[in-house]
Amino acid sequence: MTAPDADGGDPADAGSVVEAVFDAVAETAPEIRAALPGRRVKSGTENASGESVMAGDLYADELLGDAITAVDGVGSFVSEEREAAVDAGGAVGEGAYAVAIDPLDGSSNLRSNNAMGTVVGVYDAPLPATGRDLVAAGYVLYGPITTMVVADDDGVREEVVEAGADGSVSRSVVEDNLRLPDDPLVYGFGGRVPDWTDEFTAYAREIEDELKLRYGGAMVGDVNQVLTYGGIFAYPALVDAPDGKLRLSFEANPIAYIVERAGGAATDGEVDILDVEPEGVHDRVPLYVGNEELVERLKAALD
CATH class of the missing domain: 3.30.540.10 (Fructose-1,6-Bisphosphatase, subunit A, domain 1)
Known part of the structure; x- marks a missing residue:
């Protein structure tokens, strides 16, 4: 290229x-x-x-x-x-x-x-x-x-x-070789809790018993916590906003690329974020990124 x-x-x-x-x-x-x-x-x-x-x-x-x-x-x-x-x-x-x-x-x-x-x-x-x-x-x-x-x-x-x-x-x-820690410590989930789907809410209840909450309202800061300490970040699909909040081209794709290169995983709940086919440059998408085991559990919970 x-x-x-x-x-x-x-x-x-x-x-x-x-x-x-x-x-x-x-x-x-x-x-x-x-x-x-x-x-x-x-x-x-x-x-x-x-x-x-x-x-x-x-x-x-x-x-x-x-x-x-x-x-x-x-x-x-x-x-x-x-x-x-x-x-x-x-x-x-x-x-x-x-x-x-x-x-x-x-x-x-x-x-x-x-x-x-x-x-x-x-x-x-x-x-x-x-x-x-x-x-x-x-x-x-x-x-x-x-x-x-x-x-x-x-x-x-x-x-x-x-x-x-x-x-x-x-x-x-x-x-020079940033990798997600094997033992995750933190999580951060966006959106209002009453707007979460039942499936995501059940997953969140499990995670909050295992990890420490770290959520500051800026995706960059929250994902950086996950890269530093291990864990999972999500801005999920919401009942009234099934496509979530984050833009695929500007936010979800770049963050998914980074997390996957660091040994983690990224999904929209069904497929790898990097495989999502966009229709427009400002498309939104749910985003779940972090340690692979936590992301796989999330996908199973949403299935």
């Missing part, structure tokens, strides 16, 4: 395009983080999914859009905050890649000053596409430390992202 350079010369391989994309994401992370204190209010607009957008969402989307569309080998940029893809000048699937972004996952946490992040998926196909078309995925977590988790064919690594006094940005690998 190759991508042409700007002059039509020698193509760059997928690895160099992926690295350039995550360089661009890392470069924007300190700027996004520094701008959040002044952008904790609603923007007065809605995104393509009909959700109220925070000022921080729009700022992060603009920064990331500019940075990623400037990367040679990126053919299109697709954001949770935009109705349609931005053409970056290459034919996706014919030498260029589509990058899907959730610019500020968990932005509702801005007001309460809790964790949030940025989710990234790099696809070798025009969107909408399945997760099998991903060549890499990752996320930035704006916690007490700014970290970035990146997954590709080589595995999953965790980095610390820091801004220097001179404005430069460094990436330091702190874990």
Whole structure:
């Protein structure tokens, strides 16, 4: 899989395009983080999914859009905050890649000053596409430390992202082979309990007797807990929202890709998330990810 350079010369391989994309994401992370204190209010607009957008969402989307569309080998940029893809000048699937972004996952946490992040998926196909078309995925977590988790064919690594006094940005690998622990410790389930299905409620009652609750309202933070300690995260199908809340292209596929590369499993309750066939770029899907045994138990409970 190759991508042409700007002059039509020698193509760059997928690895160099992926690295350039995550360089661009890392470069924007300190700027996004520094701008959040002044952008904790609603923007007065809605995104393509009909959700109220925070000022921080729009700022992060603009920064990331500019940075990623400037990367040679990126053919299109697709954001949770935009109705349609931005053409970056290459034919996706014919030498260029589509990058899907959730610019500020968990932005509702801005007001309460809790964790949030940025989710990234790099696809070798025009969107909408399945997760099998991903060549890499990752996320930035704006916690007490700014970290970035990146997954590709080589595995999953965790980095610390820091801004220097001179404005430069460094990436330091702190874990080069991130794997889910064999003995799970935590769980986090989204949605209102009265809206859960009976089958999921029964499963949750079992899990809460076995694991510790860790749920903060930002998928990135909650999944990072699972990657760190082992366990399961879910935003399930709800009685009044059978497709759940999370977007397949921007959230579920990238997170499923990361968790599977780390030795875990991901499902929509019936099939592997990466095999879900989308109809539109803003499709929603239930998401259950974590240690394989817990995910298999979940699938059996929902069957």
